[in-house]
Amino acid sequence: MTERKTRDCPICGKPADPAQRDFPFCSQRCRTIDLGNWASETYVAHSPITEADELLQVLSEQQQPDE
Numbered sequence: 856m857t858e859r860k861t862r863d864c865p866i867c868g869k870p871a872d873p874a875q876r877d878f879p880f881c882s883q884r885c886r887t888i889d890l891g892n893w894a895s896e897t898y899v900a901h902s903p904i905t906e907a908d909e910l911l912q913v914l915s916e917q918q919q920p921d922e
């Protein structure tokens with residue numbers, strides 16, 4: 856068994872070994888990059904909620920009684 860079936864890593868295009876833990880990525884680094892891409896899209900989707908939370912925090916700070 857000298858021939859291994861490989862797939863190209865979706866991140867860097869290098870051949871990824873199916874025997875590897877990080878398949879279909881060639882390495883943990885590419886796996887992390889892919890996860891980061893996905894997470895950044897998620898972050899963008901949730902960004903308005905975060906901004907609303909920050910806005911509420913700012914408003915509550917401004918509503919302190921000034922007596």
Ligand SMILES: [Zn+2]
Pocket residue numbers: 864865866867868869880881882885
């Ligand atoms: Zn890769």
